[in-house]
Amino acid sequence: xxxxxxxxxxxxxxxxxxxxxxxxxxxxxxxxxxxxxxxxxxxxxxxxxxxxxxxxxxxxxxxxxxxxxxxxxxxxxxxxxxxxxxxxxxxxxxxxxxxxxxxxxxxxxxxxxxxxxxxxxxxxxxxxxxxxxxxxxxxxxxxxxxxxxxxx
DNA sequence: GCCAACGTTGGC
DNA sequence: GCCAACGTTGGC
Numbered sequence: 001x002x003x004x005x006x007x008x009x010x011x012x013x014x015x016x017x018x019x020x021x022x023x024x025x026x027x028x029x030x031x032x033x034x035x036x037x038x039x040x041x042x043x044x045x046x047x048x049x050x051x052x053x054x055x056x057x058x059x060x061x062x063x064x065x066x067x068x069x070x071x072x073x074x075x076x077x078x079x080x081x082x083x084x085x086x087x088x089x090x091x092x093x094x095x096x097x098x099x100x101x102x103x104x105x106x107x108x109x110x111x112x113x114x115x116x117x118x119x120x121x122x123x124x125x126x127x128x129x130x131x132x133x134x135x136x137x138x139x140x141x142x143x144x145x146x147x148x149x150x151x152x
Numbered sequence: 153g154c155c156a157a158c159g160t161t162g163g164c
Numbered sequence: 165g166c167c168a169a170c171g172t173t174g175g176c
Binding site for chain 1: 157
């Protein structure tokens with residue numbers, strides 16, 4: 001079992017939206033590295049739901065992978081914001097997984113707070129210039145963040 | 153809205 | 165294969 005972090009802009013799709021929906025396809029990823037990570041995801045893997053471009057940004061909750069990578073059909077939908085004419089049902093370029101709501105943290109753990117934790121020094125998310133929207137998370141890092149969410 | 157950091161594209 | 169130009173991400 002592996003751990004991941006997945007970013008979403010709360011103005012587009014937030015942890016509250018996922019809580020309400022229960023499940024959601026993670027469509028619209030248009031970065032090869034992020035796509036490759038999604039292809040590695042297995043049913044039952046857990047992911048931190050991260051709010052990017054939020055006020056503030058930070059870890060908002062946890063979701064579980066419930067459908068392994070399948071072609072992202074928004075890529076061949078001309079009316080979609082994620083349309084990519086290079087992709088087709090015959091030759092899909094982009095993939096998506098489906099995630100299931102697990103929990104919303106009682107309080108968002110802001111990026112600023114994450115940076116205060118010495119044990120998270122090597123966390124990829126916190127590296128300068130890190131922009132990847134889907135990334136693996138070390139099990140010990142995942143545990144630290146989950147524990148942080150229980151504090152106070 | 154600004155802008156640094158990064159990824160992608162395309163001319164050569 | 166190099167690299168300049170351009171587009172995007174995301175913190176602030």
